[in-house]
Amino acid sequence: MIERIDVVDEQDRVIKSVSRKIAHQKELRHRRSAVLIFKDDSFRQTLLQKRSRSKDICPGKWAHLEGHLLSGENYLQGAKREIEEEMFRGKKIKLPHKLERLFKIKCSLDQDKVFITVYRTILPGPFLLQKEEVSRYKFIDIKELIKEMRSHPRKYTETGRLLFNHYAEAFLHGKRKH
Numbered sequence: 001m002i003e004r005i006d007v008v009d010e011q012d013r014v015i016k017s018v019s020r021k022i023a024h025q026k027e028l029r030h031r032r033s034a035v036l037i038f039k040d041d042s043f044r045q046t047l048l049q050k051r052s053r054s055k056d057i058c059p060g061k062w063a064h065l066e067g068h069l070l071s072g073e074n075y076l077q078g079a080k081r082e083i084e085e086e087m088f089r090g091k092k093i094k095l096p097h098k099l100e101r102l103f104k105i106k107c108s109l110d111q112d113k114v115f116i117t118v119y120r121t122i123l124p125g126p127f128l129l130q131k132e133e134v135s136r137y138k139f140i141d142i143k144e145l146i147k148e149m150r151s152h153p154r155k156y157t158e159t160g161r162l163l164f165n166h167y168a169e170a171f172l173h174g175k176r177k178h
Contacts, residue, residue: 075117
């Protein structure tokens with residue numbers, strides 16, 4: 001089955017639907033949702049996933065949960081679907097905590113030209129590994145993660161570095177409260 005995604009203009013309005021492959025080949029702007037998953041409501045331990053070596057974008061790198069929105073999906077629907085697909089092998093679940101919308105960014109990183117809406121939630125696990133997507137999961141202290149990303153940036157996706165740095169600026173440096 002060909003994965004279709006919506007192409008959007010500079011104001012994030014849908015223009016047309018194309019295959020994911022075409023969107024990437026032609027560098028067409030599209031949409032993704034990202035979810036920063038935390039172990040508990042202290043928001044200290046965040047979940048990272050090591051991307052499978054078979055992924056077409058950033059294979060083998062550490063990342064947060066993220067995925068393309070399918071054609072017709074809104075950001076929240078895409079975030080929920082990605083949690084089910086990548087954390088529970090596509091099994092429908094009822095999330096124990098809400099998905100809190102944090103921010104939206106426009107970027108061109110990791111071979112992708114996108115708008116990304118970022119959510120966070122609490123989800124301590126256990127998770128069902130989907131080997132096509134993820135080779136392993138780990139929780140890490142978010143402040144240690146930020147330091148690690150600066151020291152060893154190539155271990156992480158560009159998008160992950162951008163989103164976690166944005167999160168740190170907004171939530172860890174006293175600008176906004178958890």
